[in-house]
Amino acid sequence: MKKVTLIAVAIFFSAASVFAAPLNRTGSDTTKTKKVKPAKVQYTCTMHPEVLSDKPGKCPKCGMTLVKKEVAKKKTT
Template sequence: MKKYIIIASCTLLTFVAACGNTYQQKTTPATKAKNAKQYTCTMHPEVLKNEPGLCPKCGMELVEKTNK
């Protein structure tokens, strides 16, 4: 009986210790993508680029996309 109590206590202790360990990465790829600026054409909103430039469809200058 004493053996089962020790095993149960060790299992419970391991479980509690694992739950208390909350490791978080400072920046994840999803976070970087969310914070990255995107540029779009005012006439063609489906055009998305990661840097400013010209729209490949109409040649207008791309503007920074704002998240709503």
């Protein structure tokens, strides 16, 4: 009888964790999707840092493909 109880408890806990995990994930995902803003990204030319674009493209000065540059909060320079 004790064995049966143990098995029942084990099943209960594993079932609980199986149900809890996806629910938690879905919940946080939904909140994240709603709250998270797209990070501000700018594109710049590696040779011409003054060239800034909010879209990927080519540098108007040298024609190089612009690289992604995430705008940092801190400016050390």
